[in-house]
Amino acid sequence: MKHGIINAYRAFLPDVTDATPIITLYEGDTPLLEAPRLRERLFLPDNLRLFIKFEGMNPTGSFKDRGMTMAVSKAAERGAQAVMCASTGNTSAAAAAYAARAGMRSVVLLPRGEVAMGKLSQALMHGATVLAIDGNFDEALCLVRDICATHPFDLVNSVNPVRLEGQKTAAFEIVDELGDAPDYHAIPVGNAGNITAYWRGFRQYHAAGKTTKLPKMLGFQAAGASPIVDGHPVLHPQTIATAIRIGNPASWQGAVAARDESGGLIDRVSDERILEAYAAVAASEGIFAEPACATPLAGLQSLAEQGYFPLDRPLRVSVTLTGHGLKDPDRALKVSGGSVREAPAQKDAILRELEKAIF
Numbered sequence: 317m318k319h320g321i322i323n324a325y326r327a328f329l330p331d332v333t334d335a336t337p338i339i340t341l342y343e344g345d346t347p348l349l350e351a352p353r354l355r356e357r358l359f360l361p362d363n364l365r366l367f368i369k370f371e372g373m374n375p376t377g378s379f380k381d382r383g384m385t386m387a388v389s390k391a392a393e394r395g396a397q398a399v400m401c402a403s404t405g406n407t408s409a410a411a412a413a414y415a416a417r418a419g420m421r422s423v424v425l426l427p428r429g430e431v432a433m434g435k436l437s438q439a440l441m442h443g444a445t446v447l448a449i450d451g452n453f454d455e456a457l458c459l460v461r462d463i464c465a466t467h468p469f470d471l472v473n474s475v476n477p478v479r480l481e482g483q484k485t486a487a488f489e490i491v492d493e494l495g496d497a498p499d500y501h502a503i504p505v506g507n508a509g510n511i512t513a514y515w516r517g518f519r520q521y522h523a524a525g526k527t528t529k530l531p532k533m534l535g536f537q538a539a540g541a542s543p544i545v546d547g548h549p550v551l552h553p554q555t556i557a558t559a560i561r562i563g564n565p566a567s568w569q570g571a572v573a574a575r576d577e578s579g580g581l582i583d584r585v586s587d588e589r590i591l592e593a594y595a596a597v598a599a600s601e602g603i604f605a606e607p608a609c610a611t612p613l614a615g616l617q618s619l620a621e622q623g624y625f626p627l628d629r630p631l632r633v634s635v636t637l638t639g640h641g642l643k644d645p646d647r648a649l650k651v652s653g654g655s656v657r658e659a660p661a662q663k664d665a666i667l668r669e670l671e672k673a674i675f
């Protein structure tokens with residue numbers, strides 16, 4: 317395996333030239349794990365094999381690293397001194413880390429009070445200038461676009477086209493691992509860059525003769541932040557899945573194209589269902605993902621309940637778990653009940669406690 321997504325997939329990344337310095341933390345090459353226990357727990361039919369693409373295993377703990385290696389490499393090529401982004405958290409963590417790696421400054425705008433602690437601590441530790449604004453992600457992105465248009469900051473949000481170029485490599489990895497495209501690919505939808513990027517990746521690999529088919533793309537939004545399902549922007553998006561708390565996705569058209577061209581769908585799921593799936597994947601497979609990642613798992617469960625999946629042939633379904641659970645330990649402690657038992661440092665007392673807990 318070549319290190320980093322640019323080295324691994326350079327032939328499919330025409331933006332990278334001999335003049336591009338490659339700024340990498342060895343992102344990509346993340347595990348694709350079959351998840352039979354979770355499949356059962358979500359009541360998915362047994363002709364369906366469920367595969368988890370665990371993007372929490374990237375260097376800063378989310379898929380944003382795939383796009384950021386491209387965005388910061390291109391910024392370095394232009395001689396940029398600083399990058400800037402709006403973020404629900406993970407973009408800022410990735411931007412700050414890759415900027416540090418390139419010896420650049422970074423500035424991030426965050427919605428105040430809405431960013432998980434792990435993500436904020438990453439941005440701060442990597443030396444970003446962090447500004448919490450009195451507004452949501454959509455407003456932050458608007459401001460960043462405005463500032464980057466007139467000031468010497470390189471914009472590294474996914475409206476920067478090379479971000480999606482980097483992110484499409486996750487689709488390549490799934491195909492390389494499965495030997496063909498899956499029948500369905502499920503993914504959370506926030507700003508909608510990632511679903512757009514995956515669809516591009518699957519199509520390009522298909523066009524290159526590396527797959528015999530294209531997957532149906534299944535995108536899922538949180539019920540309180542589902543502009544694409546509603547068909548209009550949501551002014552005050554609300555959901556516990558903060559990474560996808562977005563009311564006016566920048567890549568809206570890309571998501572709609574992925575849905576329609578693939579014959580898939582974009583649907584919504586409740587926060588309650590998201591939290592159940594979040595706990596289920598951690599408990600049944602040992603995979604700790606952040607809450608937003610559970611959105612497509614809850615979505616698959618609800619599609620199975622509606623009898624969506626054909627039962628007459630083997631199916632392979634891949635699902636992207638976009639970020640690591642350690643990003644948001646507060647939520648994990650809340651959902652798990654945080655019930656830590658106490659006992660004196662004494663064998664009998666501990667065994668008595670275990671008796672109560674396990675038997």
Ligand SMILES: *Cc1c(COP(=O)(O)O)cnc(C)c1O
Nearest residue numbers: 406506507508509510559638639
């Ligand atoms: C950014 C992010 C998303 C949303 O991806 P989009 O490309 O904005 O749709 C989902 N989950 C996590 C963990 C993220 O960081």
